[in-house]
Amino acid sequence: MSDAVQPGAAQVRAAADALKEAVDRHLAAIERRAAEPDADADADAEVFAAFNEMAAAGEAYDELLYDVYDEVTPFEVPETDGTAAYAGPEDPEALSVFIRRDYTVVDPRRLLAQARRVAELDPEAAADEEEADAQDAAGRSMPTALGVLFGEFEPDEIASRHKEFGLEEGDATLWVTAVDEPAEPGEWLPSPFEAADPERVICRFDISEAFDGDDMESAL
Structure with a gap:
């Protein structure tokens, strides 16, 4: 690609401004629909159209930001032509x-250790021989450890803390x-x-x- 056609800082700034305007239009469309007690399909269509414009503007900004600065945005923008x-x-x-x-x-050791810790926190485990066996298995068996962790924590929490679980x-x-x-x-x-x-x-x-x-x- 020649220097004449390579994107530059001005194009990135223009794309950022276009994204800001698209965000404003999307919010304005939502506010107009919310202000109309009897909003019809046209109001929904306006919101959907503004959503699609915002998605396209976000994608264009993300691509230029990466091309020029080798940086990315902190959000994912869905495409609209499935x-x-x-x-x-x-x-x-x-x-x-x-x-x-x-x-x-x-990190299998970290995963096993975390599962063992979860199993040991059960206040009734120490008085139950079967539970004690489960504690030991949680610290030694990968399938058991995974069952303990995914049984204890919500999927979103696993996703946000995945490094802690190896x-x-x-x-x-x-x-x-x-x-x-x-x-x-x-x-x-x-x-x-x-x-x-x-x-x-x-x-x-x-x-x-x-x-x-x-x-x-x-x-x-």
Whole structure:
């Protein structure tokens, strides 16, 4: 690429200004809809359009920031042209959220130690021989240790504290999908991800070190 066409500081500043304006338009559209008690589909469409403009402006700024300064933004912006067109209800009344996070065990000793610590904090464990065996297994068996940690901590807490548990984050994805009605208790537990219909994905957020724009999409 020649010097004449390489992006520079002025382009980055212009992209930043465009993103600020897009954020303002998005917020203004939301405020207008909130101020109208009987807001209709046109108000929703205005918000969605402003969302898409903000996403595009954020992506342009992120790319220029990286090209010129080798820096990135602290947020992920979903693209708006997903591979599958949204074909769900216009006003979904029920949602299903599908989440996957991958990890690599980079420090087994740390993971085992943390699981052992969690098991030992159980006040009833010392009086129960079976629980004592479980404590010992938590400090020696990787599957048992992982069961202890993921049973004790919420997935979001594991994600935010993964280094403490000897884990390294891999790829992650979150899908918000529209469903016709809430499932009956226990209905989907045997196959929790079987009902992930790409045509009912309202929005999707992917995170990966090998990020490719084609991997992040939104149906809004």
